[in-house]
Amino acid sequence: MAISxxxxxAVIIGGGGAGLRAAVQLAESEYSVAVISKVFPTRSHxxxxxxxxxxxxxxxxxxxxxxxxxxxxxGSDYLGDQDAIxxxxxxxxxxxxxxEHYGLPFSRLDDGRIYQRPFGGQSKEFGTGGxxxxxxxxxxxxxxxMLHTLYQRCLKCDTTFLNEWYAVDLVKGATGNxxxxxxxxxxxxxxxxxxxxxxxxxxGGAGRIYESTTNALINTGDGLGMAMRAGLPxxxxxxxxxxxxxxxxxGVLVTEGCxxxxxxxxxxxxxxxxxxxxxxxxxxxxRDVVARAMAVEIREGRGCGKDANHVLxxxxxxxxxxxxxRLPGIRELAITFAHVDPIKTPIPVVPTxxxxxxxxxxxxxxxVTTVKExxxxxxxxxxxxxxxxxxxxxxxxxxxxxxxLLDLVVFGRAAGDHVVNALRAGDIEGxxxxxxxxxxxxxxxxxxxxxxxxxxxxxxxxMGQTMQNNCSVxxxxxxxxxxxxxxxxLQERLKHAALQDHSRAYNTARIEALELENLMSVAxxxxxxxxxxxxxxxxxxxxxxxxxxxxxWLKHTVCxxxxxxxxxxxxxxxxxxxxxxxxxxxx
Amino acid sequence: MRFSVYxxxxxxxxxxxxxxxxLEIGPDEDMMLLDALLLLKxxxxxxxxxxxxxxxxxxxxxxxxxxxxxxxxxTPLSSLKEPIRIRPLPGMPVIRDLIVDLDQFYKNYERxxxxxxxxxxxxxxxxxxxxxxxxxxxxxxxxxxxxxCSTSCPSFWWNPExxxxxxxxxxxxxxxxxxxxxxxxxxxxxxxxxxxxxxxHSIMNCVDVCPKGLNxxxxxxxxxxxxxxxxx
Numbered sequence: 001m002a003i004s005x006x007x008x009x010a011v012i013i014g015g016g017g018a019g020l021r022a023a024v025q026l027a028e029s030e031y032s033v034a035v036i037s038k039v040f041p042t043r044s045h046x047x048x049x050x051x052x053x054x055x056x057x058x059x060x061x062x063x064x065x066x067x068x069x070x071x072x073x074x075g076s077d078y079l080g081d082q083d084a085i086x087x088x089x090x091x092x093x094x095x096x097x098x099x100e101h102y103g104l105p106f107s108r109l110d111d112g113r114i115y116q117r118p119f120g121g122q123s124k125e126f127g128t129g130g131x132x133x134x135x136x137x138x139x140x141x142x143x144x145x146m147l148h149t150l151y152q153r154c155l156k157c158d159t160t161f162l163n164e165w166y167a168v169d170l171v172k173g174a175t176g177n178x179x180x181x182x183x184x185x186x187x188x189x190x191x192x193x194x195x196x197x198x199x200x201x202x203x204g205g206a207g208r209i210y211e212s213t214t215n216a217l218i219n220t221g222d223g224l225g226m227a228m229r230a231g232l233p234x235x236x237x238x239x240x241x242x243x244x245x246x247x248x249x250x251g252v253l254v255t256e257g258c259x260x261x262x263x264x265x266x267x268x269x270x271x272x273x274x275x276x277x278x279x280x281x282x283x284x285x286x287r288d289v290v291a292r293a294m295a296v297e298i299r300e301g302r303g304c305g306k307d308a309n310h311v312l313x314x315x316x317x318x319x320x321x322x323x324x325x326r327l328p329g330i331r332e333l334a335i336t337f338a339h340v341d342p343i344k345t346p347i348p349v350v351p352t353x354x355x356x357x358x359x360x361x362x363x364x365x366x367x368v369t370t371v372k373e374x375x376x377x378x379x380x381x382x383x384x385x386x387x388x389x390x391x392x393x394x395x396x397x398x399x400x401x402x403x404x405l406l407d408l409v410v411f412g413r414a415a416g417d418h419v420v421n422a423l424r425a426g427d428i429e430g431x432x433x434x435x436x437x438x439x440x441x442x443x444x445x446x447x448x449x450x451x452x453x454x455x456x457x458x459x460x461x462x463m464g465q466t467m468q469n470n471c472s473v474x475x476x477x478x479x480x481x482x483x484x485x486x487x488x489x490l491q492e493r494l495k496h497a498a499l500q501d502h503s504r505a506y507n508t509a510r511i512e513a514l515e516l517e518n519l520m521s522v523a524x525x526x527x528x529x530x531x532x533x534x535x536x537x538x539x540x541x542x543x544x545x546x547x548x549x550x551x552x553w554l555k556h557t558v559c560x561x562x563x564x565x566x567x568x569x570x571x572x573x574x575x576x577x578x579x580x581x582x583x584x585x586x587x
Numbered sequence: 588m589r590f591s592v593y594x595x596x597x598x599x600x601x602x603x604x605x606x607x608x609x610l611e612i613g614p615d616e617d618m619m620l621l622d623a624l625l626l627l628k629x630x631x632x633x634x635x636x637x638x639x640x641x642x643x644x645x646x647x648x649x650x651x652x653x654x655x656x657x658x659x660x661x662t663p664l665s666s667l668k669e670p671i672r673i674r675p676l677p678g679m680p681v682i683r684d685l686i687v688d689l690d691q692f693y694k695n696y697e698r699x700x701x702x703x704x705x706x707x708x709x710x711x712x713x714x715x716x717x718x719x720x721x722x723x724x725x726x727x728x729x730x731x732x733x734x735x736c737s738t739s740c741p742s743f744w745w746n747p748e749x750x751x752x753x754x755x756x757x758x759x760x761x762x763x764x765x766x767x768x769x770x771x772x773x774x775x776x777x778x779x780x781x782x783x784x785x786x787x788h789s790i791m792n793c794v795d796v797c798p799k800g801l802n803x804x805x806x807x808x809x810x811x812x813x814x815x816x817x818x819x
Contacts, residue, residue, distance in 0.1 A: 039637070039639055039645075039647065040647075040689075040693075040732075042645070042646065042731070042732055043637075043639045043640070043645040043646065043647045044639075044645075045639070045640065045645075047640060047644050047645050047731075048640050048642065048644055048645070097711070097712060097713055100713040100714065101703075101705075101709060101713075101714065102702075102703060103702060103703025103762075103765070103767070103768075105721065105724045105728045105765070106713075106721075107718075107721065108716050108717065108718045108720075108721045109718070110717075110718060111715070112715030112716055112717050113712075113713060113715065114713050138728075141644075141728075141729065144644060144729070144731070145728060148728075152701050152702035152703075153702060155697055155701065155702060156700075156702040187682055216639045216640045216641065216645065217638055217639055217640075217641055218639045250642075252642045253642075329644075332643075333642060333643075336643065336661050337642070455632075456632070457628075457629045457632070499632070500632050500633065501632050501633040503596060503598050503599070503633070504598060505596065505597050505598055505682065505683050506635050506682050506683040506684075506686050507635070508628075508635050508636075509628075509632035509633065512632075
């Protein structure tokens with residue numbers, strides 16, 4: 001296959017919040033940068049984030065970054081790396097102010113400063129001072145405003161965009177370093193080798209491994225699939241966050257900000273049941289805690305509706321003004337997807353797959369690391385990962401609401417800075433010398449040349465159902481073992497599937513087939529990692545091992561494409577402050 | 588349910604045609620048009636359209652539905668008369684099926700310099716903005732760039748290179764109206780010509796189709812009167 005070639009100092013795969021924030025840093029330097037995005041950047045999934053971004057600005061109430069750090073460590077169920085968490089929380093105020101300067105239209109307090117609202121898992125005085133108010137918001141459209149603001153900033157600094165291009169696989173150099181990617185121009189079908197000295201993955205999440213998810217249809221784990229095919233690992237893939245409030249049936253997200261503004265959950269008896277599960281934080285306990293409580297209520301027959309399959313999110317007591325001013329997008333979504341106006345009627349909600357805590361392991365500069373058999377790490381030259389596709393790990397076993405948008409901008413910026421400094425110092429080997437394109441092209445050729453076989457869509461549907469049934473909120477050894485067998489069989493079937501459409505121009509069927517291969521790698525890693533972890537921690541909740549077990553399991557799961565699992569210690573040492581040792585987690 | 592869908596594959600079709608599809612949908616099933624299109628694509632994977640968030644915030648799946656532009660993902664099938672006629676957004680070059688080339692639309696957006704410009708020296712904290720000043724951005728910042736408005740506007744069809752169009756002008760006003768932006772004068776000057784703004788004839792198709800309920804015509808009116816004031 002003859003392919004064209006283009007060359008940049010840095011290439012960013014993904015045009016969401018993390019990718020665009022990295023792009024700003026590079027576009028403002030002397031180096032050439034291109035953003036490859038499979039959708040026009042403002043269609044990226046960051047656009048769906050609603051509630052806000054955490055930063056200890058203390059605009060509403062006393063706060064400091066160290067409390068934010070404690071909450072994040074506790075929220076992670078002590079699986080987060082404390083150096084990365086310190087880095088994120090310390091940098092939070094600065095990156096939020098920067099976004100404001102870029103033009104993000106934050107909601108405002110009467111004194112003109114950025115509006116902040118309370119969110120789940122936030123506290124003052126290291127958990128002893130009551131609820132904190134830390135989430136900076138632009139109404140309930142914070143992700144939308146952030147994504148558009150960052151795209152606008154990229155336009156201002158003249159960033160090169162390859163929009164509606166799809167990255168297929170990494171290209172490696174002679175020493176195993178990364179020298180770019182093979183990518184397809186979706187519009188024409190043209191295949192190209194995009195060479196770069198530094199490649200930054202910002203490909204987002206992979207919630208589409210599940211049948212029901214708040215995630216966009218484009219969240220297919222492309223970066224994770226590419227990393228695994230290149231022999232690199234993924235980490236902590238057993239930890240999938242179920243957001244407490246997805247609209248029942250539709251799976252559309254309803255922000256935690258609803259509860260931050262004073263909304264609460266009720267069961268069929270009208271009981272505010274979170275008071276039983278989390279006497280202090282109640283509806284603003286961590287997401288894993290609230291999602292589990294909801295699942296228990298429904299399982300024990302206290303669900304609402306004719307099928308008793310959901311609970312209700314009550315907002316009507318907040319009054320029309322607050323809802324219209326602070327939650328206008330939620331009102332729109334509830335009317336469209338649940339046919340209720342929250343000003344008058346509660347919204348039917350269920351825990352819904354929302355966020356991948358795991359991802360490609362990196363350090364807090366965004367550099368991708370691989371892990372050796374003895375658990376020690378090694379940096380992969382030329383490759384970075386930021387945002388949801390990365391596992392830094394700041395979210396550990398459970399992410400706090402408002403920390404995802406923060407993760408995007410803090411580590412997007414950090415990776416951009418690191419690439420610029422490495423290029424200046426001549427630390428990146430770059431793309432001179434030998435490299436091998438064939439492995440990356442092999443997959444494309446297989447899809448192009450296979451004329452008959454099973455349909456891609458059927459396999460995708462079965463994968464979604466399997467993950468939904470076999471890797472859900474509550475897990476047992478037996479159910480997960482069945483999941484491993486089913487996903488392995490589907491992975492095998494996918495190798496022989498065929499496209500009906502072999503055309504070049506805007507062939508979305510071909511893209512979806514390539515995406516499914518990535519999803520399948522992610523699904524496999526998730527269920528393998530989950531079955532192996534014999535404890536309950538954060539979002540990973542086992543009926544047969546109901547307690548957290550720090551003695552044996554305070555460690556990261558590292559998974560390779562050949563099904564190998566190895567373990568890596570959690571970094572309990574922050575950069576400049578004292579460690580927060582694991583202790584019992586109650587809200 | 589019967590669907591009549593615009594089809595065109597540049598590699599195999601010399602001209603576009605309409606293809607009929609039938610879909611079994613239970614009487615109690617309430618689904619969005621996008622869900623139906625995804626089911627049709629499961630039957631016929633050659634059918635091509637853009638989609639992403641499936642909740643009306645990313646702006647990918649703008650199309651012409653029974654003669655009116657809208658987002659497939661927030662258009663309930665129950666609101667549509669059969670056969671449901673689905674065509675690409677009007678007035679733009681078709682790449683394939685329901686996918687149009689939006690280059691000109693994006694160019695017009697870029698032309699209005701859609702980013703905050705503030706010449707004052709940067710400060711360590713946020714730039715203050717009162718709730719009243721911030722409220723001026725409501726109804727403007729929510730635009731999702733779906734292009735439903737501009738591609739329903741006859742003035743944009745006729746002069747896409749000269750007339751900025753409703754989406755671009757809504758964003759132009761979003762930055763003019765922002766108390767933090769110091770380039771109002773320059774922004775207005777750049778729009779002060781016989782085409783960029785003035786070619787809006789208040790037909791108001793843009794207001795009629797906006798899936799976010801925004802009002803580009805009103806924003807264009809504001810820009811127009813500010814340009815007028817500046818010249819007196």
